[in-house]
Amino acid sequence: MLFGFPLISLVIWLPILIGILVFATGGDNNARLAKWVALIGSIMGLLVAIPLYMQFDPTMVGMQFVEYHTWIESFNIHYHLGIDGISMPLILLNCFITPLVVIAGWQVINNRVSQYMGAFLVMSGIVNGVFSSLDAILFYVFWEASLIPMFLIIGVWGGPNRVYAAIKFFLYTLMGSLLMLVAFIYLYNVSGGSFSILDYHKLSLPLTPQILIFIAFLIAFAVKVPMWPVHTWLPDAHVEAPTGGSVVLAAILLKLGGYGFLRYSLPIVPDASEYLSGMMIGLSLIAVVYIGLIALVQADMKKLIAYSSVSHMGFVTLGFFLFSSYGIEGAMVQMISHGFISGAMFLCVGVMYDRLHSRQISDYGGVANKMPVFAAFFMLFAMANAGLPGTSGFVGEFMVIMAAIETNFWYAFCAATTLIFGAAYTLWMYKRVIFGAVANAKVETLNDVSYREIFILTILAVAVLWIGLYPLPLTEVMHATVDDLLAHLSRSKL
Amino acid sequence: MIEIQKLYLLVPLAPLVGSLIAGLLGRVIGTTWSHRITIGMMFVCLAASIIIFMDVSKGNIYNGSVYTWMTSGTAQFEIGFLIDKLSATMMVVVSFVSLMVHIYTIGYMKGDPGYQRFFSYISLFTFSMLVLVMSNNFLQLFFGWEAVGLVSYLLIGFWYTRPTAIYANLKAFLVNRVGDFGFLLGIGMVLMHAGSLDYATVFAQAPQIASQTVEIIPGLPWMLMSVICILLFIGAMGKSAQFPLHVWLPDSMEGPTPISALIHAATMVTAGIFMVARMSPLFELSDTALTVMLVIGSITTLSMALVAIVQNDIKRVVAYSTLSQLGYMTVALGVSAYSVGIFHLMTHAFFKAVLFLGAGSVIIAMHHEQDMTKMGGLKKYMPVTYVTMFIAGLANVGFPGLSGFFSKDSIIEAVHFSDIAGANFAYFCVLVTVFVTAFYTFRMLFMTFHGSPRMDQHTKEHLHESPWVVTLPLIILVIPAIGAGWLIESMLFGNYFGESIQIGSQHEAVAKMGAQFHGIWGMMTHALTTLPFWFLLGGIFTAWYFYMVKTDMPGKIKQKFGPIYTLLDRKYYIDEFYSWLFAGGARTLGRGFWKFGDVKIIDGFFVNGSARVVVWAATLIRQFQSGYIYHYAFTMIVGVFVLLSFWLY
Secondary structure, three states, X not given: OEOOEXXXXXXXXXXXXXXXXXXXXXXXXXXXXXXXXXXXXXXXXXXXXXXXXXXXXXXOOOOEEEEEXXXXXXXXXXXXXXXXXXXXXXXXXXXXXXXXXXXXXXXXXXXXXXXXXXXXXXXXXXHHHHHHEOEHHHHXXXXXXXXXXXXXXXXXXXXXXXXXXXXXXXXXXXXXXXXXXXXXXXXXXXXXXXXXXXXXXXXXXXXXXXXXXXXXXXXXXXXXXXXXXXXXXXXXXXXHOOHHHHHHHHHHHHHHHHHHHHHHHHHHOHHHHHHOHHHHHHHHHHHHHHHHHHXXXXXXXXXXXXXXXXXXXHHHHHHHOOOOHHHHHHHHHHHHHHHHHHHHHHHHHHHHHHHHOOOEHHHOOOHHHHOHHHHHHHHHHHHHHOOOOOOHHHHHHHHHHHHHHHHOHHHHHHHHOHHHHHHHHHHHHHHHHOOOOOOOHHHHOOOOOOHHHHHHHHXXXXXXXXXXHOOHHHHHOOHHHHHHHHHHHHOOOO | OOXXXXXXXXXXXXXHHHHHHHHHOHHHHHHHHHHHHHHHHHHHHHHHHHHHHHHHHOOOOEXXXXXXXXXXXXXXXXXXXXXXXXXXXXXXXXXXXXXXHHHHHHHHOOOXXXXXXXXXXXXXXXXXXXXXXXXXXXXXXXHHHHHHHHHHHHHHOOOOOOHHHHHHHHHHHHHHHHHHHHHHHHHHHHHHHHOOOEHHHHHHHHHHHHOOEEOOOOOOOEEHHHHHHHHHHHHHHHHOOOOOOOOHHHHHHHOOHHHHHXXXXXXXXXXXXXXXXXXXXXXXXXXXXXXXXXXXXXXXXXXXXXXXXXXXXXXXXXXXXXXXXXHHHHHHHHOOOHHHHHHHHHHXXXXXXXXXXXXXXXXXXXXXXXXXXXXXXXXXXXXXXXXXXXXXXXXXXXXXXXXHHHHHHHHHHHHHHOOOOOHHHHHHHHHHHHHHHXXXXXXXXXXXXXXXXXXXXXXXXXXXXXXXXXXXHHHHHHHHHHHHHHHHHHHHHOOOOHHXXXXXXXXXXXXXXXXHOOHHHHHHHHHOOOHHHHHHHHHHHHHHHHHHHOOOHHHHHHHHOHHHHHHHHOHHHHHHHHHXXXXXXXXXXXXXXXXXXXXXXXXXXXXXXXXXXXXXXXXXXXXXOOOOHHHHHHHHHHHHHHHHHHHHO
């Protein structure tokens, strides 16, 4: 409780309400006000999330800060919230990214400012709702609601091809989640009329329905992650989205899929997860290798980073389906770290895009000559993207590779190729964009990063280095939950 | 924590602080204070290293953790130090050479716009390297391992506007990553089978692991220890530039010369050698891995020395010489003569640093001309550079009395005494290489310092000895390049390394050498009667004859043996091959996956295809809703007829 309010509700509804307040500031005449309200709101959102970490009991198994109220009595639907060691870090990541996105759009967005800022705040609250819902319908509502702000952000503030990208994004993810709803209704019937996820965890099911439920969930979550072969919406969405949209998309929205696997697929249908783990590992490794190679030949920086995201998220799904504590905790660390790194990478591209209005690698060259401070930041994030030890990018990959080698040497072998491909596509891009002599007259006009940009990049740099040099606080909060999950997985539900 | 343990922390942290100050505040504090602070920090670091070294010599070995990096499952990953004779020796060598290079840099980088950045980088490098050598676990080793790779990348590409430099640094990083790929898998195997990454725990478990087999390829049981050691050695091949992962080192010469001396000769490239020596309790349990090292090392030694013969760029000669010497060290590891490998690592660090820094001094004097065919007769203009380089050159070829002689001769002897598979091949390679080394080293010295001047008039008028900040490090470094060999008795045959290096009883090359060793003078006088010495003299004589007496001979030979010359000149076409196969192959594959897999099949067929099906179906169905009454009336009539006919029959 904070000032008499239940914490999780506060984390969900405060940003949404302030977001609505931002909408209410009206047209672009009040843009200044809208920005300030959004900034204060997003920072408040972060502040109210901090007690979640401080008061969190890492030794406790099960849900904490639980809130439970009846919502729709006739269908036994509840407003049921709670977090554990899996959802808490993700909520913090979300609340941490939102103020950065608001600041990143500060001078860049000049039309429909209040709607832009408001959309991000609303999105932030909705995503917190997804991470903390313990009722399937409540979850589903938040899940689908999260599409709307992003759809608008891409569709309104996006690039030239934004309508195609926005519709592709929307339909792809919507199609994916419909089967999930079917699965929930099935589970409602089997469980004797409950939408509580925690009840589903205890439900015993024969293998065939388990597999069908697994596939229904898989389609929903795989699209979000995104896993190969349902990843093609992501590069288009990223390319068209404004910088802030890309940051939230990569840092936060992709994590919804990963979270779904941990909260739904694994505990609800453990036998099917085990049964189909070979396929899941295969798909994840394809993501790492195949997508890594595709990233190598991209000419558009945002597309390159988008593909790199898919490749890195392959480590997340790989880690989940190895069923070991290195694997799952590594995947979790990878999700958090990817939030920082991909966010930072998209911001870096945004910094250049704001100046030259191009994302093409070939339009750049020799940026370091004009923007040395920026080049240093970009170097750090590029190295983190390439998984250099000492940055957060290494920790998750390292843990997942360690987990993979215990299952099968060749899984680890394929996964570890990211050491080479990840470095190749990231640093080759860096070389062509940042190094070299000044390539053209436009690059000659570049100004180095402003204090506002330095501020955002510094915060992300600290986060990346902190997780890289001292990941213990992050992994510590997960141990109890992950151990419990693994114990749960080892018990058959058949 | 007692006092000396605080000092352990100081050793890596002092350069790190220097690096951060010069890097973040460089513009504020200016060039002079940047070098003052970083050099001051290096002094602190060297002093602390020496104190620690003396403390360790008294037998105070330390193995403890600083903080817990992460826990997961049953494993705990710590950041910690293992301070024993091996790491203390490396600490002193690294911080000493680094300090000299810092001082030298004042002269070499004078006026460069990236002056502060350069100091920041080399201090950061020193930090990383010290973290690597002081580590007590594989994880931290890997951190240092990759961090030195990062700084090497940054420094090779220091002059980032040069296309060759930024090509070379990318190549260096990626080739190193190939090695690290194997290394990380090796670490994974260690963690899986020993349940820990802590050296002490792993080494204690090694004997039990040794008897296990593993089926990497189903149906083929391999010795687990061999798999682990070979994977770890792949890492060493990347970092220590062993064939076939050597291709990055010659190109790394694009970086400023001080870092060629510090990183690409004295310290970083020897990390692989150090790592294998550190892992001796593991490597001793796998004869297969030892043989692999021996053969790889032998190939590197000879093939790279041959390439050095045809190079005209003074830095590249030294670079290929470094490759060849690294091959020697690997050969030493392959015959279980770890202490000899480390000994050669140390002596090589000194004399190769002198050769590189001397080459840099020549390059400054020549206005950044590196082509030896445009030099000649420099000895009268640059006496200090000449004398120091000449001495270092003699050490490089292993002339009796100088440091290189003791370490290299010991390697050759160790190979001679070894009976591990491949030892005969290795013995042949290292012997021939003695001749080749003498030849290319003196070819370089003669072409640069002797004979008639071949530079243009303008350069010639401005020729002069380099300033004291450049020559002082040369002089200081040449002292151990001469004298370090005299430590041989204590380092190789005493119990210098104690428990840090373990040698199995079946590998007794070093023990046999010890039995034959009769003091330093005995070794020198004995050397006069052995093959290596005569090979060496032969090499020097040939170089003298070709480049001082009959100067038209090299050209004639070049013509006569055209194909061989081209093969060497093109470095066996390995670069071209890699660039075609790996760089080209990956791009072709990536483009194929993208254009065909993603764009055509997934997006074109499934995603947009399904959208098209919807559109097509909708268009089709729309035809029925034309809105004209007579269409509907006509359809109705047809329907009535159809129904009627059903009803009638």
